Amino acid sequence: MTKASEFKKKDKRYKKAWIISVNMGYGHERAAYALRDIAAGGDYIIANSYKGIPKEEKKSWQESRKLYEAVSCLKPIPIIGDIAFGIMDKIQEIPNFYPRRDLSEPSIQLKGTFRFIEKNNIGKALVDDLTEAEQRLPFVSTFFIPSFAAELYNYPGEIYCIICDADFSRAWVSQDAKRSRIKYFAPCGRVVERLKLYGVREENIYFTGFPIPKELIGGSNAEIVKRDMLDRFCNLDPNGVFRARYEKILKSHFGNSLKTCGRVKRPLTLTFAVGGAGAQRRLGIEIIKSLREKIKRNQIQINLVAGTRKGLAKYFETEIKKLGLKRNHGKGINIIVERTRPEYFKEFTKLLRTTDILWTKPSELSFYTGAGIPIIMAPVIGSQEEFNRLWLQQIGGGVDQLDPQYANEWLFDWVNSGALARMAWNGYIEAPTHGTHRIEQIITGKEVELEQLPLVV
Template identity: 50%
Template sequence: MSEKKINLVAADMGYGHQRAAYPLLDLGGDEIITINNYAGIPDWEREYWVKSLRSYEHISRLKKLPLIGTLIFAVMDFFQKIPARYPFRDLSQPIIQQKYFYRFIKKGLGKHLIETMKDSQLPFVTTFFVAAYIAEYYNYSGDIYCIICDTDASRSWAPLHPALSRTKFLVPSQKVKERFLMYGVKEENIIITGFPLPKENIGVNQEILKKDLARRVIELDPSKKYRDHYQSLLDSEVQNKPENFVPPLVITYAVGGAGAQKEIGELIIRKLALEIKKNNIRVNLVAGNRVEVKEYFTAAILRAGLALGGGVNIIYSPDKINYFSQFNNCLHDTDILWTKPSELSFYSALGLPIIMSTPVGSQEDFNRNWLLDIGTGVDSPPPEYVAEWLPDLLASGRLARAAMDGFLNAEQMGAYKINQLINDKK
């Protein structure tokens, strides 16, 4: 068991908060403290969080319904909307969402958790902004850090009164630092680290990442269009010759935490069934910890005339930590990551081209724009025609370029930088 150097706190709401915490497990003594589901949580707090999560997941699934579903989701999304980046202006005034959470914090939300840590001097590191509110409101004894989980952030991620706050924010980029300055956070409380990615996919000297990327670029560039133009770049940046290179092309399709867009996974395997049977393509369907999504995918594989394990695998575990481990392991062989632009957008830094399904919410709109800006994201053409447009993307070298653009333009070393930050504070 690793030495506990921080109190690592996340929320069990979808995957984003816990996925960001997972690479820091070694700092947390192999423990993620789940603010809405920890041992000893008061019953009323658990009930509050359960109702909040159910409401969010229900609305997320409603979004695909015409008119009424779209309208209901738009109302919810309005309260977490990220304002336009320009012009640079004062955005420090609190918003309704913050006042809502603080109303419950003043009634005692989170107080019990902070009291259980009253004798701890360890840094409080969280991937959930409400946990940072709580730690500061109830005078947590140690330093407080909040990790930002998207490529941009709404006002809710900053403190209610930012000029008076001692919380330090670990942000993914200069752009997000500038956003937090607009929110009124003191510059000395903003630290650019990058998003924490799984160290088992990187290596201290990026040796794991580069080995995976060298193989992937060849798989994504069957016509050599990319390599004919950029071989010198590959030689200087990747410096790795793939060994035992063997197809097939591997696509990993991941649904979000609410299980939305699982139907796209079925379309992919149905339309690519012939290539899967020929062993030209393999597909990982990522169900996460959602048993109902796993069951849907299992039935979908049979409906497509395929067999589980016969070119199609399901990534699933009821335990999220085990799921993250399985998912990260499957990325070594993955050539294309197909998902909505969630926190998985940051995984483009591993040299993974992202085929983006429809964003869900304001933060995912910003993630999509970021992926397009750095060249590593591709908007998904209609999934029902994947058998036609996927070969075109491969032949053009576009996906090989997207893989390299992610590697060159996004930050890989966030988890290592956070480790260093914590160790330097000791």
Template identity: 45%
Template sequence: MKSKPKAWVMSADMGYGHQRAAYPLKDIATERIINSNSDKIVSKEDKKTWIKARAFYEWISRMNEIPVLGRFLFWLFNRLQEIKPYYPFRDASTPNSSVKFLHRKIAKGFGKSLLAYVSKERAPIVSTFYIPALVADYHHLPAVYCVICDSDINRIWVAKDPKKSKINYFVPCIHAYNRLLSYGVAEKQLFLTGFPLPKENIGGESSPITKKVLARRLVNLDPQKKFLSSHKSSIKQGLGKYFIFGAKPKPITLMFVVGGAGAQSDIGFELLKSLKHKLLDNKISICIVVGTHIGLKDQFSVFIDEIGLKSRLDKNLTILAELTKKDYFAKFNEQLNKTDILWTKPSELSFYSGLGVPIIMAPPLGAQEYWNRKWLFEIGAGSDQEAPEYVSEWLFEKLNDGRLARKAWNGFLNAPRLGTYNIEKILKNHGKE
């Protein structure tokens, strides 16, 4: 058996995105995936700083749901993480105020407790959050890699002086690649790998699990065969033995994902009300994903009882909730192989379109999600949600005309899916140049 490369894999407990990107890299992690803001090796002083930052992040994420004042506060915060227009393409390497502030914190010792621990074993550092990478780079540790988690990023992901920085970047798409070039990162330090997706949803570089699941999914997404009839030969060529044109469609499974800070849960309540009779008639299965927000699970359970759907729980209506993020990611990936449609804000889950799952997009929260939404439109794998209270109408219209099947196929063809394997290859070759 070929040995896996080993690395210090680091992340941050800020919502789900950065940890979701780290989870597929668990096979190469030295000891464990280290959360740079909550791991036992982090100093008390650093933890205090992180706790304040995380509390603010979760608070401001929920503010957007509060009319007028809440949305104004969220707008102000969003200005701080604003990403400048892409065109005209220009030199954007000058550090902004956020970069300068973070640089001063690092210079005063912020984050150094991480390095004292990982220095005991020489291995590359792979971080799915910018701070551990910037700290390691500031203290001149060799072999520092940073995983980009969105299709576009703020200047804060790059060191104050990019010409002196040695950070290498694993990049999910060409848009982010070019943005890093504009920030002054040397091209030799950029690797267009794709976003790291879970191996349990892929099965190897030939993607046998993805193909098998997609073959079943396409049949369910196009019960009238509007899309499949005109693309039968190309689908057969792409999916091989797994695709059977005459297979009988089954009721679709919809997965709705509540945001990491519990944002947009109101959409989940609305879609359940609208799809109540479809659930009672077994015309659809729904999985509400609340992650590690157990309190939110209780809220949905009460609501499901109130609208008369308790009898469908653990049948064609489920709530996915776990106590730990590790268990949550494992269950999420397992459920994804049974899912036909993913309804989520355009977070890091946008890249899961590469698994051949169509994305229905809830409104974006933050600048990065605006660009992820744009990217999904460009590759043809996602569409904006219509009014959630009428989902029982528009969802089945999209099914009957084959639109969702088309988006699933577009994602499979146009979105990269081998990021995890590509990252492992690069790390395995590290030091051989």
């Protein structure tokens, strides 16, 4: 495995790179958003809907996306949803890690992906355009298909792919992994080791962590994270249980600022984020229903994140009225919906700075525990989320939800005992925090002093 610090001065680095993503769900694009500072042209490129994409290629992408979102939305429906999602999940199955063995043989899904690319010329026009526009700029993709296309169509510069989950299927690595020139950014230690099993050469693997927006982190000292965690501790540990028990180690990080809780003016704040397909919208209302009396008493405020889905926001608004909480809309209950994805990512990042608890399915947002945010996990959708869940539990940054109809009881037990404060601390200490900084360092060569990440698998 190559470390960012091992680049030599003579290696040619770049100030910018082509940052490529797809708008299937939010996860891949969320990673690209965090890297927009080094994006050539001032923004990342959506490979399946950019301006100028050939009509036939766009149609092929759209059919693929519709299938994914349709099956995801069917998941909550008994029997039918389980069957449909089970078939899709089986195709994308992640093989058991142990015993360690050679897993470099291409999977059925991977072979199908290459047929899809070659038959429909997926990515060819984009690769040709980028080659002509600015030869040799690094090509950084947050999804495997654009990186495959870049290699297949002989993009002249370096090609990188960002893995967006704590484990992943063989479909993310090229058919001839040992000879492929695609390099990978790994969000956690398990991904590093999995890449080796799939046949990727060690020099093409970089352990960086998942790219979290720098507005949530700060610089190499994580000054923004530390400042926000101090506020978070005040709400997550109102009785001082966690801070008393870990006083010495906390003081070594925060100094005497640990006791200054007078400045925290907001109530306990919980953010519920629905995935891109909107499959778990009912859960958000179940949470509101359980906590409504505490919302009325200003003991907690809830952010319902609808992303860019106006229909989902309308659903939340309608259900809140049915619960007799219309007057609390905007005062105790906030619905977040934005016109575009970049606007949503910007607002969501801002929102997390004043969020004490993030309640979401274990998607790529699992890695945001590295910003000192405890995560309550909704039920998984897809096998990769099961691995995110296990990773989050292993590092101690998150916990499975209990019955949401009793959240008014168990959630406040976790708060009053300091349990969620402990999860916030574990996430910050154990999960990679500076993924964006490390990726930028590899691309630009700009030196950043960061601690070496432990290879937790």
